[in-house]
Amino acid sequence: MARMTMIEAIRDAMDVKMTQDRRVVVFGEDVGYFGGVFRCTQGLQAKHGKERCFDAPINEGGIVGAAVGMATYGLRPCVEIQFADYVFPAYDQITQEAARIRFRSNQDFTCPLVIRMPTGGGIFGGQCHSQSPEACFTHVAGLKVVIPSNPYDAKGLLIAAIEDDDPVIFLEPKRLYNGPFDGHHERKIVPWAQHELGEVPEGHYTVPLGKAIVRRPGADVTVLVYGTMVHVAQAAAEEIGIDAEIIDIRTLLPLDLDTIERSVAKTGRCVIVHEATQTSGFGAELLSVVQEACFYHLEAPIIRVAGYDAPYPYAQEWAYFPGPDRVGRALRDVMEG
């Protein structure tokens, strides 16, 4: 076991797979010599060579398009998009190509590919470094979508993603890179070294895709959450003293229906939390799933806490970010509902 930040855990996952499997290649903007603007690929070029870890031109469509080509050849590219906000020039290659190569060729060609990207707010990144575009990908048949909330999961999920035979969108909550963040921006930053999920096994292990996990068992209300908001929801529940069952979704697509249904059937209440804007956000999907499967168990209307339906502002970051106050209010409301 070693203490790792999320950055180190992600780097370690790529290192483990590059060491094990010659087919794994890593590239993206600034990822080669420099090791990425968040340093997730630091040292990989020196260790595995320029042909397996290299810089890419600033052309996201090209990064993903080339990766699709490599994947169909038989490599396992794990590419980085510098910020999730900059993935959109690659949207065509991801949604119309990578996602459908298996289907449209009737499995003649496959596309085992991982596209990593930092997501979410909390770093004063303004409208162009703070977005959470997961729903743009969960709406696409053929993709898998993963969002880890801690170093242990990040490493295990990334290894599983690289080993997966289908394209995986791997969203990394950038505010969690260096420590768990519960939304209390006014408090001192807690490093991962002080968190039990900063304990990361050395070498190979996986956290299976498609499996949610109960972060905190509870009886009163189920909270469905992922990424940074896992920590925010935990803090909110503790602060107001509600016995919430917090489910870290981890893989948004395919969704772990059983874990969700079992929990809501037990608690009879549900709050859904995400940073992304509310309208047509992934919360709408979660809400439908719960409503369909658990309607007769529900004792109160399901509540969503999400980003306001406006672009991410700069100076008003903390008024915009759905922090523990907003989540706490929703928890109270659902208990009264």
Next chain:
Amino acid sequence: MTQTRRPRLHVPEPPARPGQTPSFAHVPLSPAGAVACPPVDVSPEDTKDFASRLIRVLDDEGRAVGSWADFLGASEGDVLRRGLRDMMTTRFLDQRMLLAHRQGKTTNYAASTGEEAITCGFQRMLSPGDMNFPTYRQSGLLVSAGFPLTNFMGLQFGNDLDPLEGKNLPPMHSSKAHGFFTVSGNLATQYVQAVGWAMASAIDGNDRVAAAWIGDGATAEGDFHSALLYASVYRPPVVLNITNNQWAISSFVGIAGGHVPFATRAHGYGLASLRVDGNDFLAVLAVSKWAIARARQGYGPVLIEWVTYRAAAHSTSDDPSVYRPKEEAAAWPLGDPIERLKRHLIAAGEWSEERHEQARVEIEEEVLSAQKEAESRGTMIGGGGGTAPLSAMFEGVYKEMPEHLRRQRQKAGI
């Protein structure tokens, strides 16, 4: 036949990494005055030579030489002194913003140190009604267009002096009145938009000129190539500028395909192109005058590669000593734009060390007093955000606030 050669992946490397001796042998240069000034209606075909040569006006002694100097004409000392002042203001403003960042008063800045001649020179040649489509590294366009420094800093400090009310990341400004299109964080998008704006000017029967701006690294984006295609097909009044400062964060120009000069990109599209010493204020003035006149008179677009060097870090979150030699800036063969213009003005009897020192003091006072005023309205210090109005974050998403957003605001109590 046995095969002896096999393909290998070619991954370009810069000439020097930290600890190695910097080299700019790969940057083609030409002596001052060596590249002739063509007529403004020159055919794209006849500009092919220009893409790998370098237009320079100032020689090593600070004299203005060659036909580009003639085209510029006896440039009044006032225009040059104004340019010097704008460049000095931009540089000091950059320094102050970097310092403010270290003090926690702002969270992001991108300095244009060493690149000031391009923005401050080009802006001088634009007319009211023209429009820049800039990047985040172009404070000089705003400074030389007379954008108030207090508003500039208001955005940096996230306070109520920010005309954008805290909505955009610094230093991504917007000011239609100053010919400065709203800056996007998403690279290259503005480049093709500039072409569209110029197409609109043509459709409208107008002669307003658009200036597209992009960095060397961002020319790799598809939008850059779309822009060249649209410019080539519709020939609208647009000047397509590339600021080649040799680096895109940690990636040297070779990663963007810069082993051939970026100016040559124009040729495949049948566009005219020029390659210019971007640290030579007189060359910038002359070529800007030429390109803007060409566009305004309907002779079509031109692509200009401004050759310069990013002397500063990419931004406040970057440490270039990790990926390039510290001595690289000093090895840059085209010198410093402020020093070069100063030398020229002194050689021409239009300036002196004393006047320079006096100007420096005045500029510093002007910037510092603007900063004092701007800081009095609040900064980003403490990590809690700025003092810009909270309600602004719900406003301006649409012309009229839709019901769902109105309810969200109400619930937020803002």
